[in-house]
Amino acid sequence: MHIIVAGGGKVGFYLARVLLERKHHVTIIEKDADRCTYLAEQLKALVLHGDATNPSLLADAGADDADTLAAVTGKDEENLVISEIAKRRFGLRRVIARASNPKNQRVLMALGVDHVVSSTEIIADLIERELVQEAVRTLLPLHHGDMTLLEVDLPAGAPSIGRAVQDLTRGLPPDLVLVSIIRGDKVIFPRGQTVLRAFDAVLAVTTHTSEPALRRVLLGEHKG
Numbered sequence: 001m002h003i004i005v006a007g008g009g010k011v012g013f014y015l016a017r018v019l020l021e022r023k024h025h026v027t028i029i030e031k032d033a034d035r036c037t038y039l040a041e042q043l044k045a046l047v048l049h050g051d052a053t054n055p056s057l058l059a060d061a062g063a064d065d066a067d068t069l070a071a072v073t074g075k076d077e078e079n080l081v082i083s084e085i086a087k088r089r090f091g092l093r094r095v096i097a098r099a100s101n102p103k104n105q106r107v108l109m110a111l112g113v114d115h116v117v118s119s120t121e122i123i124a125d126l127i128e129r130e131l132v133q134e135a136v137r138t139l140l141p142l143h144h145g146d147m148t149l150l151e152v153d154l155p156a157g158a159p160s161i162g163r164a165v166q167d168l169t170r171g172l173p174p175d176l177v178l179v180s181i182i183r184g185d186k187v188i189f190p191r192g193q194t195v196l197r198a199f200d201a202v203l204a205v206t207t208h209t210s211e212p213a214l215r216r217v218l219l220g221e222h223k224g
Contacts, residue, residue, distance in 0.1 A: 005029070007071065011074075011203055016045055025046065028045055029051075030048075079108070100118070135153050150214065154200045155199070158219050158220065160217070165193075180203045
């Protein structure tokens with residue numbers, strides 16, 4: 001697989017090294033000449049000196065037939081431009097972009113970037129999962145962030161306990177689906193007659209606008 005790595009800083013360096021170890025063909029684009037020399041000495045990869053926001057340099061890197069481009073420079077605005085060029089001019093099938101500011105994730109996704117990686121967001125999610133006892137947790141954004149896989153812990157006394165799934169789903173929007181129930185060490189795929197129990201963990205796929213309905217039906221919360 002041919003992969004273009006735009007940005008030869010620490011992230012780009014280690015990404016390229018891992019990809020090379022996995023036997024992929026890697027081309028690196030880096031603006032700093034001294035850094036290019038270092039990358040060429042340390043990695044068995046083609047290293048191009050220049051600005052990856054330049055379409056002609058992306059063409060020289062093989063963007064016309066590359067499988068994936070990873071825009072991992074330290075500047076979100078550069079990653080945004082690189083991703084847009086890769087998608088719209090070269091039609092790359094898979095584009096991955098780094099976002100230092102989580103607020104830029106939505107912009108990148110709107111451009112058609114397939115995956116946006118934000119270290120800030122990842123660390124924040126880890127902190128929330130470990131330290132915050134939140135009944136509803138986000139596990140995974142889906143479909144460019146329009147939908148989300150959520151995990152809902154049912155505490156003792158939740159209004160949904162003792163009720164069958166078929167009764168609960170009557171109060172749920174059509175864009176909300178109960179995927180599975182984790183009960184102890186068992187995974188249960190809910191059917192109409194499945195009855196929820198205290199301390200079940202319910203996995204659901206929903207849109208942001210339908211999350212309040214999920215909270216209301218399962219937990220009795222009324223969040224706008």
